[in-house]
Amino acid sequence: MSATQAPVFSGPGPDRVYQEYLGKGELRIQRCGDCGKQVFYPRLACTGCGGIKLEWVQPSGRGTVHAVSIVNRQTEKGGPYNVVLVDLAEGARMMGRVDGVDNADVKIGMAVKAKIDSSGKAPFVVFEPA
Amino acid sequence: MSNSIRGAAAIVGASLAGLGEAPGRTSEDIAIEASYKALAEAGLTTQDVDAVFGSLPGDCSPLSGLLMAEIMGIQPKFTDNNRTGGSTFLSYTLMAAMALKEGLCDTALIFYGSNQRSNTGKLVSSVRPFPYEAPYNPIFPATSYALAASRHMHLYGTTREQMASVAVAARQWANMNPEAFMRGPLSVADVLNSRMVSSPLTVRDCCLVTDGGAALVMVSAKRAKDFPKQPVYLLGGAAATTHMNIMAMADLTKTAAKDSGQRAFQMAGMKPSDVDVVELYDAFTINTILFLEDLGFCKKGEGGSFVASGAIAPGGSLPVNTNGGGLSCVHPGMYGMFTLVEGVRQLRGEGGERQVKNAEVALCHGNGGVLSSQITNILGTEATL
The missing domain is CATH 2.40.50 (OB fold (Dihydrolipoamide Acetyltransferase, E2P))
Structure with missing residues (x-):
């Protein structure tokens, strides 16, 4: 799959997804599927490696x-x-x-x-x- | 390649306008007055200008590069309205030097003007609250700098008294500058006892809110000696950026000035001990400490004791912010431009009572955003080429 067809470039963007989680009472942040870096605030791409496989995870808080x-x-x-x-x-x-x-x-x-x-x-x- | 624009361009006109309060005048009025005065110094008129670089506050006039050219009847070949906050003027000099060296233009005008004090009485900024910081109501930009200061105090034992000594030194310089807005006695105790804004910063740890404008005229080094004033050459310059919002600044006690400074010195072929006078963007007292460390004038963590020793005050070993800085001279919102004008004046020997003896090399340093953008320019006289 080419980068331009990646799932992150369709559907609700990261700000919307974050707010939806908060609305359900859940704090979620993103974790990079490529390098493992935990990322906040919500983004489309990892600030550590530039990868676009950010996953929503629940931190301990x-x-x-x-x-x-x-x-x-x-x-x-x-x-x-x-x-x-x-x-x-x-x-x-x-x-x-x-x-x-x-x-x-x-x-x-x-x-x-x-x-x-x-x-x-x-x-x-x-x-x-x- | 790293020294490709060393000495390629020079400042041949530098002027201030509307310093302090300029009631009834727009930001454009102030910028144009400064531009005319800078051009007059160089024996030029607006008709000679073929490149325009500049900003007005808060994006009150979007596309102000176009607007200013239109108002002055200039049709430039090259226009730059890049905005990196108050540091932006130190990138205009870099861009102008490149364009002049390559022959894309012949005469560059760099302008700034702001009527924020008379117009609103407070800082006018183009920055909008960031959604992931806004719920906590940080004061923009003071709380961001306060957070960095808290971290510097925690890691290095820097004290409020040491930070206050930055404001005291700035005032001592301002007291020798008839154009400075805030003059008169100021003690460390005065700074500590003034109104707390966002701890650990009091109102006297914060820059002024004034009107003011400035302009520079730059030409290629080839014709720099054809003008009435002694030319001041751009010997080195570099920019570096680490973040936009304070929550995204990786290390709150280490700014991109380390990077911009190193590359600017490399281009100039110089080191901190070659610098005679330092003009840096002191939006808050912690800035001066951070930048002196990051630019290599003292070790990381020792900025507090360095400034408290009197080193940066009149009579000290390193003259810093000889006009009184943003803390006591002028701060219309984007102070970077004033570091350049004061640097030029010192290198021309026009500093009057505050003149640094035999000043040949000035380091000017701009800060933008919340310690976000750092841009260093090293200026020198003909003897330093």
């Missing part, structure tokens, strides 16, 4: 805080909140927020686990202390 910043939002607008980068145990990195803990206690190296926040218009992944 466990991860480690890689970097953190507290955005100093004004109190009347809801107050400060944290923004983190999390390295999932399987290797991919996501942006996120750590809930259920004081902002000051969100530290680099902290163990966290993913959960899906469905409170808004579209579901998205947040983290809580593991």
